[in-house]
Structure formats: structure tokens, C-alpha cells
Amino acid sequence: MNLRPRKPKPKEEDLYEQAIVVWKPKSTRKPKSSKKRKAKDESKSLITSSTSTSTSTSSVSIIENNEEEAIVVSKPKPQSRKRKAKDESENLIASSSSSPVSIIQNEVKLVVRKSLIKSKRKSKKTEKMEVDTDESVCLEMDSEEENEDDKIVIKGEVLNFKPVKNVQRKGKSRSSKSSNLKKKLKRTVLDSECRLYGEPILDVEAWQRWPHRYVEKVNKDKYAASTSSKTKNENDEEEEDLIVKRHYKQAKLYDIIYDLGDDVFVQGDNGSEDYIGRIVEFFETTDKRAFFTARWFFRAEDTVISKSNASLVDKKRLFYSDYKNDNPLDCITSKINIVKVLPNVDLVAKKETIPSNCDFYYDMEYSESYSTFSNLKPVSSEPSLSVTSNTVSDIARSKSEKTEKSNMKLLDLYAGCGGMSTGLCLGAAVSGVNLTPSWAVDFNRFACQSLRENHPTSQVRNETAENFLMVLKEWLKLCMKYSLLGTKRLEAQHSLVINDKEDEGDDDAPTPSDVFEVEKLLEITYGDPNKKNEIGLYFKVRWKGYGPEDDTWEPLTGLMECPERVQEFVTRGYHESILPLPGDVDVICGGPPCQGISGFNRFRNKAEPLKDEKNHQVVVFMDIVEFLKPRYVLMENVVDLLKFSKGFLGRYAIGRLVSLDYQARLGLMAAGGYGIPQFRMRVFLWGALPTEVLPAYPLPTHQVVKRGVVPLEFERNTVAHDTADHQLHLKSAVILSDAIMDLPPVTNDESRDQIPYGNTPETDLQKYLRCSKQKLMGINASEASSPVLYDHLPYKLNQDDFDRVCRVPKRKGANFRDLGGLVFGNNNKVELDPSVERDLLNSGKPVVPDYALSWKDGLSTEPFGRLWWDETVPTVVTRAQPHNRVITHPEQDRVLSVRENARLQGFPDYYKLSGPVKERYIQIGNAVAVPVARALGHALAVAHRRIGGDHPLLELPSHLKI
Template structure:
């Protein structure tokens, strides 16, 4: 391989004077839209609610590659519910990645045992069985009372699902004469007399492609959590990061890659991955890929550079087999100034134009561009669905309102939609009475926060102090209007507690918690925190994307997600690599219309529908 310090790139070398797969067959400015679509399967590890895979598929589809999220794995049950709701054809598994890896290994053994490897699956033919098809096959004959007979196997996992301290391979049993509510998880050694039932399940599961086998997942993406590197962790093991159990998921991620051997991988993580212990975990991830004969390339991308009103810098690591083209990183499309955020040693990994280039970029998006068209709501809003009360104002708002069919191109021009557009999850975390009254007291102007409340003044060195000339103000509950934690936060120097955002600002990053005690998350003109939907818009989620779970859990899903426009741009990079439409450098310019192509088709559709209605 060749190695370049620019974007820490390990790539194929030219062979016998010929160009390597990295050589361009077309110019960087050309897109691959005219090339017939190639179909690829995707496994989304640590998937959350599916933002990373959603963006990758949207981008790849736009660039001529049919990328399908076939499998997804996450430990958060609510995130799995959200993903399944928005991607009903995806096999979503609610389990930890280590058990998933063990399951994959056991699944391969079962498929070999029943001589299935090498035979054709239904998925290969483009059709899939679903749970309803299996239910049609259920034996409904009665069983004498008190007797239990295995009707069929309906699920498989590795672990201890029955909480009986028996870790191993388990099957979910549908008992003959009983319904799904009586299903139980049974260990393999307890089903020795049910080999035919097991064979039937494995054969059906193989045909339906319920689990990936080595070589069957073309792409693996994911963001393995590394809580051990968090600055909030006082017990970080900087001398031996991989000995900390909180950092082991990056090892598990690479172990799954090693077992499944996909053509491409894309890993995402926080910038602390390169800050903590001189970037040990980032270096480890690259070294694992290279040791497995993968090409690798690492970049730091800023979400605001791709059309969002938040900064949010993250690390992305591409991997590609030596037989494939290593994907590039997309140049920014929006004029966002990138200052700091990454260690000096990795400054050359920031995805940006260099100082000698003078690109024409779109203006940076602001908060008002993204959320000002949303209906007003109160702190006590309870509706999960509501209609829009005004048309979109900005191009971003028009694009974010597109339906799934319009985004994927499956809605035909001239075909009028039978559904009215609906807004989901536009409700805030309801504050308690004390915090709500504090929020109501914050002025509705730019820069307002707890420092504007009665009894607070700013002394020397920007440190807050109590104003001795003003009596303390108390709430009806008897608690102070200004809590002590506001005065002491970051030694009294922080203006963040109960801070109000403003329309002409950008957000540093969307957070997972919606409490205003130490964050600037208040709506500019309404007495509440930003709603789930407003946070989702700051992350680029289409308005059609629905979330499941308690309110706090939905905030967590959105805050942990990869910004959708970023993953969508990376989806285009992947599609270009698949069809070998790449230049020799590490970066490429996104095709014309990356941001506006949906709007163009939608405008045409609106015009056609308007003409049809007049007739």
C-alpha cells in the first residue's frame, strides 16, 4: 500500500505501471448519475434510530447505487423501534454487538451443518419472505392440555434472553396450540429432539437472509460508543485505553468486520477519539483495517459544512478491500469557518478546501433557516402528530418536508399524493413548574440567559455574583428564581444556564439531554426548550422520520445520530467508489444539485399538479 499523511490514507499501489483502482476514469466534477444502479447490502452496527444508514442510502441512491439497509443492530430498544418503524424491511436486532458477533459465528455453523451455504437465497432474487408468510405456515392443531410440543422456531439469538445465567445460542419457540404471547427462549441443548424444526427455521432464515454471512454484507457502517474517552469520565485509562471495558466496542466493531469481510466500511466517532491518549483508539482502528488488508482513510467532517445550522465535528473512517476503490471525502458545500475542535496532530485530516482554493460556497445555514416555519407549541405540548400551519420559507425547509417517496424518487411526477403532510415529534421535554417559571423570566432577545434575571450581576473577569442591592426573588414553591448551580457553573463564568438561542445563530452541537440547567437550548421566542423535531431538523432528519419511546429517549436518539446530510454526502462518495468514478485525491466535489436536486423535481411536480388542478 501507499501511505499519505493527508487524511491518514492507506491506498492501493499501481501495479506493473498500470493505474490503481484509485485512478480516475472520469473527472471529479462528473457524477455517476447515468450509470445503471448497482445493488448493495448494508449492515448498520450501533445503529441508533438509523440516521447514518438512512443518509448513506439516500446519497448512494441519488448517485446511481441501490444501497439497502438489510440489517441493523443496537442495544437501545427504543432506537430499534424507531428504526423498524421507518425501515420496515430491515432486519432490526435489539442486542449488544458482542452477542451479535457470537450469533453470526453460530449462524454460519448452522448453515454449513444443513448444507445451505452456496445455495440461492430469496433475497438474491429480489423477494423476501416476511413474518406474515411464516404465520401462514403455523400448525394450529390442538395439543392436549398440560402437554407442550414445539410448533415451530420463530427467532434466534446468542446470550441469556431468559435471564437464567445460561449464555449461549437460544431459539425462540412457538409452542403448538399457543400464540405468540406464550413464545419462550430455549437453549440449543434443550431442543435436541427438535432437529427438524431447527432445520426448517435455519433453511427459511437463510433464504430470507435474516443474518449476514461472510461476504454477504457489502457495506458495514457504525459508530461504536467509547464512553471511556469521554471528558466526563474521571477514571479514563490513558495508559491502556483498550483495557477499559467502556472502549472495547471499537474492538468488537473491527472483529465483526474481520468476520464478515465487507467490501466497504464506514466508522464514525467523536473527535475525542483523536484527542484522548494521542489518538490511540483512532490509530488502533486504522491499524486493524490495514492488518486485514483493507485500505483506509480518515477525515474530520463538520456538519455545518453540508447545510445544517450546527457545527458538530465528527471523525469518519473509510475502509475498502484491496479489490475495491477507496472512497473519498466530499468537499464542503456551505461557507462555515472551521476553527479548532481537533488536535494539532490531526489538522490535516479536516475535510476542507485549502487556503489557495477559492470555491463558491453557499451561505452557512442559521437556526431560523431550519425551524422558523414550525407551528408554535407550548411547554406542555402532548401531540405526537400535527399539521403544518404555514408553507415553508427557505429551501432547507422545503427539502426537509419532502416525503420518503419524493426523497427516494419513487413518487412519479404527476402522481398526486393521497396523504396530507404531517409533522411528527414536534413536542418539547416538559419542564417542571419551577424551571418553566425561570424560562418565562428569560428575556426574548439574542444572548439572554440567567444573568438577565433579577438579583444577578456580572463582576470582574466575567464572573457572576449576587447583587447586594437587590433582594432575592423566590418562586411560588419557595425555591429561588436563580438556583445556586447557575451561579457556580464553571466557576461562575458560563452564560449557558437557561440560555436562549436566536434566529441568526448556529448551534455548537445537538445534545442528548433537554434540560436547560447548563445548556443554551431555549427557543428564541417561546418559553420552552427546543422540541424533538427542532433538534431532528438541526440533525437533518426528514420530517417524515418518526421516533418511538419516551420523550427523553427520543432526544437521546436524535442527539446520538450522525447528521443526515453528512452521511448522505458520504453515500455519494461510496457510490462513486462502487462504480470507480473517483479521482486520485482524497477529496471530491459533490455533484451539482446535491442540495437542491429534490427541490427541482418537487417544484416541477408542484407545477404539474397545479396545472392539473386548474383543469
């Protein structure tokens, strides 16, 4: 939005020209130059001639005081426009000539107010007035011809003025609204209704408060001389350098006095909504122009949330900013009442703190730097405003208590095999925080098996996120029913566990054939576990006298006959924290899948992305955040989140966090920048309660080969998008050989889940990946790594594909185009060679398959392509078939193994995966790169311990650089 404010609409009674005659005695006059005396004499003759032909129709009154006399001339309002205004000026001259004042008419000053006739008011650099006399004359105002009330003074001559149309500065509008708030407005304010008011601020005080405005007099004069000769280009969007003469505390616009610190509407551009700012300066320039400096407020639609998701945020809620610029005084339209309130995730309680009579309120500030919504920073240099006195329960927590707390609980949603939670915990651990993956949720049962294998203390739930949210709500009701909320959880949790041998030896125990009796409840879930289309709350029941193979899922309504067993299970579950309650979770992380935005989906709903069920998981993720109210949130997703439908889903996600009163920050990170041989750009959205420090993004440690495209609007959200700003000393990019060259050779038929290493590690990355879990967590640095290598087995190719791979040369850049029988046309498009017979495999199928020829219209070099040792991969994928991916090993006739893919993702070798080989590839391909999550874990620990600042970026310590 182009910030080109116009003057406020004038009152109807002001829409005509007015004239006031003012007389001062000689003792108060300053000596005039000969040039001005000449103008004065000419003016006297003009007045004499004019008065001889005019008749007086105005009344005159004389006001006396010790220093001066003034003739105040009043006249009736004109009933027509310019012509009548001119006639009334002539009548005024006649009236003046017939009054006693005509004796001293050489001492008369005529102050002519600017015409306020309705017209479009546009920006201009100088105010010019046309003169209605016998000849057409255009006068430009002299700075010395302006009195202390900023009125236009012409000496000796009564003239009729009409304003020349302003010249508007042309130029392209900025792409984003928030950027336009920083635009310089080039308009002059010389209207007598818009002026600085009161005495100027003393120079000493002004220099202390605004030192950047004042320079040494010599330098100022030199600067003024050098800039006065410069010609400004009308299309130049750069801000004008103003040379300040003095500051004021007040201004008066249309009979309204404005003070420093007042919040105001500023006229919008081309009929758009008025902008909102806070006045932080009033000043006059050396060329007698009046300006104010505004520090801007943002509406939700002016931020990254945009109009598409602005409805998520209260219309009266604003966001303060650091953006300021100077504007002509007449850009102000009116005062408004903006109240500062305290943020509160209890939105009902917060609403009660907002005064009903305020126009707007604000509780956060917004910065375009990584699209950051954060707590307000104290601003001592600006006038303080009222703050609601109500205390907020969340802010009442003791900060000292939080800094002392070193244990944090993590909930991993859409956890997969646990890449994000694993990395976060590793990074936090070496940075002084014990982050525990207490709960994890995923719909893939094989991923859940991998989670249990590597995080045995976690409560891993194999269910959808929607059902997880429903069971959380039901669990809260049960805990309330049995009055458990607020009670201290017992540390000796094992004492509450009912073991399988309980009740053994009871001679009266019924046999299975007699009756079914509930021995104990084992699990709780929400959904339809029995696949009978009966959705509800269910418990897994162990029947007395039966084994685990006979366990069944029973609805809560079917357990009404044994309420003591339900209470027993709920009590035990509460103390063991089998499910989190609101306030239990410190961190929620996860990457909600959004298949609806995939480029492979031909039926994407671009108009209303959230109505696509495939995009609904981002809503569910935020619903869980809203219910549990964790202290920190970290959401990960693909870059298409910001590409599809103008970034609608990404804007929705950050808008939901802000609507819940979370601080938020949006960044993009390339995995290769943190020490692994793949690019893999991903979106990471931080969220933090207002009681916490908003975590930063860790700066990269390695160079990376850039692949893919980031949306232009979010380009500056890329972490270290301009490394020159940070003077980074980046290590060389990690290549394929750095990650996997030490692994033993395997064949296409390899089926062993674990094999010995055979070789010793050579590179820093190889040594790091072989470390034990305890060593990586900083618990036991001397512990030796395991001699066993897990998951080093490839997806087994069928015989035809294996034969094709064997024919691909073992050299850099080799692919299906090296299989023969092909010709290459324009743009290197591949086609079959019609001059030779098509080569066939032993199975009778062609060596070069049709799908390879048609992939990307015959322009691709990917099918059956070999990676090479000095290369990196764009991204690790979930499918290991070589049909349309470069995934073949450089020197072995197979695709990269599960372990090799895991290493490209930065998974340590101790991390063991579960499920069929195909499922393991899916788990690795969907995971967050562990080194990226590890770096983010360090940033989380720094924020939690409050040892960093509020900058959006931080540098990793040396022990975290691979």
C-alpha cells in the first residue's frame, strides 16, 4: 500500500477564502532589504488604485493591546465559488481604504488563508500560489514571509490567491503493504490550519532526544548547499533527507491539538483505509516545512497473515512495529484511542481486560524480519500510554521458576520415525536442557514401532491426530470427574501398575466358561477400533482368566457395571501421564501432511485450500495446540506451504498462532547448510507463549548447493538469505562421499538387518554418525559406538530393473541415456533410434523402457541415474525405485540402502528402524533432517534458559557444528 496521505476533508464553513489585516508598530518590525522595499512600494500603489474603485461591504473592529493593534475584517460567506471570493477581496480592500487604518496602509500585512475549495490534494515539494491581478503572476512563498502562526504574509498588497494543483510524485507501488508503510511521503504543509503549535523544544533537549536529526552547523550548511542543486526524479522512491531546524511538542490541525505520543489515523492512498500510527516527533525543517514522524501499527491484513486470513484476528487488534518515517503534517486525519493490553492465551480473560471505549488495542509487535510477531519491547524514548491493570494468569508465573526448570516434555505429532523429536532432544541436551519425548502420535504403525524402539519411555499412540484430539478432550473430562486435576502426581508410578499376576491364587476366581469379568483396563482410544462404524471412546480390556490374545476394545458405555475399574485406570493413567492435559506439554512439534498442495495433485482446491480434506491436518495441528497450550510450538512443512494459493496455508498457520496470543516466527532452512549432502529446503514455524522467549533460527554452518525455488515474497524468510550480513565462516559443502563412503558394500539381494562395519570412519560426519546415543546427548562422552550397523540393506530391484542398472556405466552423470539405441533431438530430447533394432532384456522387455522416454517429455536424465561421490542430492525421497529418480549407488549395482538414505538425513547409526524395507524408506523420506532439528533444539534451549537476545538468528557453538 502506498502511504500517500491526503489532508482531512475540511469543514464546510472553511471552503472559502478569508482575509485578515494585521498591523504592528514600527518598533517591532525588522529592517527590510531594498528588494522587499521595492515590492512594498509597488504593493502600496496597487492598494491605492484598488481602493479607489471599491466599495466597502465589510464591518471592521479594532482590538487594542500594549504591543499591537489589529484590524480584523469579517465578511459574509460566499454563495458562489472563485468569482465571489475575488469580489469579496475587492470589497475588503475598499473597506480597508475607508477605515482609519488606511493612514498607515504601508504598515499593513495581509494574511491570506489558503483556499480550501474541494479538490484532489496531491503531494508536492513547494507550495505555489497564483495571483489574480491585472497580469497573471505566480509567486513562490519566501520563508521570511511566513509569520509564527505559519500564515502566508504578503506585504502592502491585497491580492486574491488560488492554489495551483499539486504535483504528485509518481512511482511504482511496493508489493507488500508493510513495505509501503516505510515509504517517504513528499508533501509540504503550509496550510494555516495545519501548523506546529506552542514553543519549540529547547535545543539541548531536542539534541538529546533526537541526536540523529542534528549535525554540526558547518556540515548541515554544506549538506544543504550540496542537496539544493540536486534535481529529484519524480519516480524516485527513496526517502528525502530532511534537514531539521527545530522540534515541537505539539501541532494544531483544524482546531485540534496533537501531542507527542498521540495515536492517529493517517490518510490512506487511493481510497484505501487510513493508516494507523503513533506520533513520535514534530519538527520543522530549515525550509519552513512542518513534519511529523509516525511509528506504524499494522492491522492483521498488513502483515504476513494477509487479507486471506485476517478474519482469524480480532479487527480491533493491532501490532506495533519499529517502522517509522516522516510525513507532512497535513497527512493526519484524526486522533484515535489505542490501548496497550497484556497478552493472554486465556482469550476469555483477555477480552475482559480490553476497555470497551477504545478504538483499537495492541499487545504484540510485528517485524518483517522472518515475519515475526513478538512481545513488546520497552521503549523508553517514547511517551508511555495506558496499560490495562488486570493481571494475566500466565504472566504471573515466576520467571525464576522457569529458568531453574531444566526438564521439558515434548509431544511429537505426525511423528513418523521421530526425526524431529530426536534432533530437538539431542540439541537441547548438549545445551543444558533435558527435553524428553514424552508423547508421540502417528497413523503409520511401522513408524510407531520405530518410535518405541528408539524412545522406549515415550507414550506412542498409533492413531490419527483427529482421534488423538478427541481422546484428549475425553481424558480431561474423566480426570475432572474423578477430581484428579491439580493433585500432585506420584513419583513412584510403578506402584500403581497392576501386574498380570494380580489376583492369582484366588480359589473363588471364576473360570472362563462361567462369566466374563473385567480384570483391568489397558489402553484408551477414540474412534472405531472394532471397525463397526461405531465411533466413540473405547477401553482395551483384559478379561479375567484370559490372555493378551483375547483382549478386546469395549466402549465406555459397556463398562458401566465396573466403574471402579474405570476409575482405577484413570487414576493410574493420570499419575503416569499416559495422556497430556492442558499445561502438561512444554513443546509440541510436528509436520502436518498437506497432500492437497502437492504439485502431483491435479485436483487441488486453490480457491479454498482448507476445504480440501488433504489439507485439513494443519487445522487439526493448531486445534491441538489450542487445547493443550504448550509453551513452545514448532511446525515443519514443505516449501509448497508458501507457494500454493499465495501461501494460504502458511499464512493460516501463523495466523492461528497469533490469534491464540502466541508469539510467532516463520523461517525456511536448507538441510545442507547444517552438514549433510542434500539441499532439502523446509518451512519451520516457531511459536511461543507470551511468557516465554521466542526461539531464533540457527545460522547455517556449511555451504550448500542451492536447488529449488523459494517464493519471492518469502525469500527474505530464508535463514541467512544474505550471508554477507552475518560474516559467516561456512565450511565446504558436504558431499556424498563424506556421508556414506565408509559403509561396507552390499548387493541388491542383501536382507540382513544388521551387519558389521568393516571399515573405520574417515570424515567428521562419518565419525559423528557412528557415535552412541549417550555420547551425542552429552551424557557419556567416552562410551564406545556399537560395532553393529543397522538397516544397511537396499530395496530389492526386480530382475529387469536390476539388469538395467547393471548396464548403466559406473561414472559421473551416467543414466538410461547410456543404454544405447537412442538419438537426441532439439533441447536434448531423447527418442528411439529408428535406424537400429530396439534392444531387449532376457524377459523380452525393452532395455530402455517407455516411461523413461516419456518422463518430463523426454527431457529428463533422471531414470536409472547414478549418483556420484562429489555430488549432493536434492532431497531424500520415500520411494527407492530408480524409474524417475537419481538414486543408484555410484559404484554398486543397487539403489542406496536404507542406512545410506538415513545418513543423508543425518540419522545416527544407532537409530534402528522397523517394518518392511519399503516402509523404512518411507519413514526416512518423510522425516525431518536430524541435524536441522538438532540445531533448532539448541535454539529452543537458549530461549528456554533466557540466555539469548530477541534477534531472529543465532550462531551455533562450535561443539554443535558437524
